[in-house]
Amino acid sequence: MQRTEKYFENDAFRKTAAGVILAAEADAKTGGGRIALDGTVFYPEGGGQPADRGTLTLADGTVLHVTDVHETNGIIWHRVDALPETAQPGAAVTGTIDWEWRFDKMQQHTGEHILSGILHQMFGAENVGFHIGSDAVRMDTSVPISAESLREAELAANRIIWENVPVLITYPTPEELAALTYRSKKEIAGQVRIVTIPGADVCACCGTHTAAAGQVGQIKILTSENYKGGVRLSVVCGGRALREAQAMRSRQADIGALLSAKADQTAVAVHRVYDEYTALKFAHFGLCSQLFDTLAAQLGPDETAIRTVPGLDPDGLHRLAARLSEATTGLCAALTPSEKGTGYCIARSGGDVRALTKALNAALNGRGGGKPGICQGSCAATPEQVEEFLKKAL
Known part of the structure; x- marks a missing residue:
């Protein structure tokens, strides 16, 4: 079978093209299939860029939805949601890509070139991983880069966009290629396609790109984290960057409204609220300690102590159960109601409550465990049901 002509390589802005079916293969599982064309505007998945989506329209007006595109041995296959009998070799079709989908990928891919090239210039960083995801572009670098350095690189990358330099596609001869310095992840057999963005990047790439840097709109680094000796970046460009800013x-x-603060004062307001929260947290800790001491002081030396205190977090439950077990050798349990049931902590001085905890979990749909003298967890029952179970188990 002849190789598919790739119209997108010469003109990434071409949205539609007439073609002829070279082969059609049905997929009995899905009811659809895949179609190979003599030429196509659909970009196949590869190089970190997702495949195009769109439609193939047959001569009789039947519209087939293209859900995925892959290349095998130079032949580009279009996976479609249906494969009617009229979709046979020799039949004419018109392919039309989802332009909004494609242009988004062009913005992300070109922005990745610009940022990768800048990071390489400034820090000698190689791009060792790249994928255009549904929300953001993932980029992995070969070297660590500080937050301050990333801000500098982000600014430099956006300057390239502001200058609106052209995005150039060339096909150098082997001799020209040997003399050219360019980025590439691996050795490439055959004709090499070079994408040049003056001042930013020269890279071997088969993807689709904008015609000029200005069409990328903006490059914004959302997050960075240490990853395999380098950094993993989450980046958005163009329309995605605008939506993220919005x-x-x-x-x-929303935060400003909750804090009654102007946009430029939200950080100050958050710090104020945090300080207030910290002070309340310490006050709450002290009040709980006083309450736990009071509850413990009311116990006899071998009395059973099952106490329900609303609003306790796991640490508070543990502290209460432990404090009660200091005052009695009997079974102690701290309980607190929750949205899903009850949080519990069971303790016994010099005893082993693990078997009791296991039985409680089995009977009341709970989970938890711990050490012989103290176990903690939660269950789907009410505090009253937990207390009843524990009293019957004594």
């Missing part, structure tokens, strides 16, 4: 502004407005 979402961030909306979140900031």
Whole structure:
């Protein structure tokens, strides 16, 4: 079978093309199949860039939805949701890509080139991993890069966009290629396609790109984390960067409204609330300690102590059970109601409560465990049901 002509390589802005079916293979499991064409505007998945989506329209007007595109040995296969009898070799079709989907990928891919090239220039970083995800672009670098350095690189990358330099596609001869310095993840057999963004990057790449850097719109690094000796970046470009900025502004407005603070004062307001929370947390800790001491002081030396105190967190439950067990050799249990049932902590001085905890979990749909003298967990029952179970188990 002849190789598929790749119209997207010469013109990434071409949205539609007439073609002829070379082969059609049905998929009995899905009811669809895959179609190979003599030429296509659909980009096949590869190089970190997802495949195009769109439609193939047959001569009789039947529309087939293209859900995935892959290349095998130079032949580009279009996976479709249906494969009618009229979709046979020799039949004419018109392919049309989902342009909004494609342009988004072009913005992300070109932005990745610019940022990768800048990181390589500034820090000698190699791009060792790249994938255009549904929310953001993932980029992995070969060397660690500090937060301050990433901000500098982000600014330099956006300057390339502001200058609106052209994105150039060339096909150098072997002699020209040997004399050219360019980024590439691996050795490439055959004709090499070079993407050049003046001032930013020269890279071997088969993907689709914008015609000029200005069409990328903006490059924004959302997050960075240490990863395999380098950093893993989450990046958005173009329309994604705009939507992220809009979402961030909306979140900031919500926070400002809750804190009664202007947009440029939200950080100050959050610090104030945090300080107040910390002070209340310490006060709460002290009050709980006084309450636990009072409850413990009321116990006899071998009395059973099952106490329910609303609003305790796991640490508070543990502290209460432990404090009660200091005052009595009897069974002690601290309980607190929760949305899903009851949080519990069971303790016994010099005893082993693991078997009792296991039985409680089995009977009341709970989970938890611990050491012989103290176990902690939660269950789906009410505090009253837990208390009843524990009293019957004595």
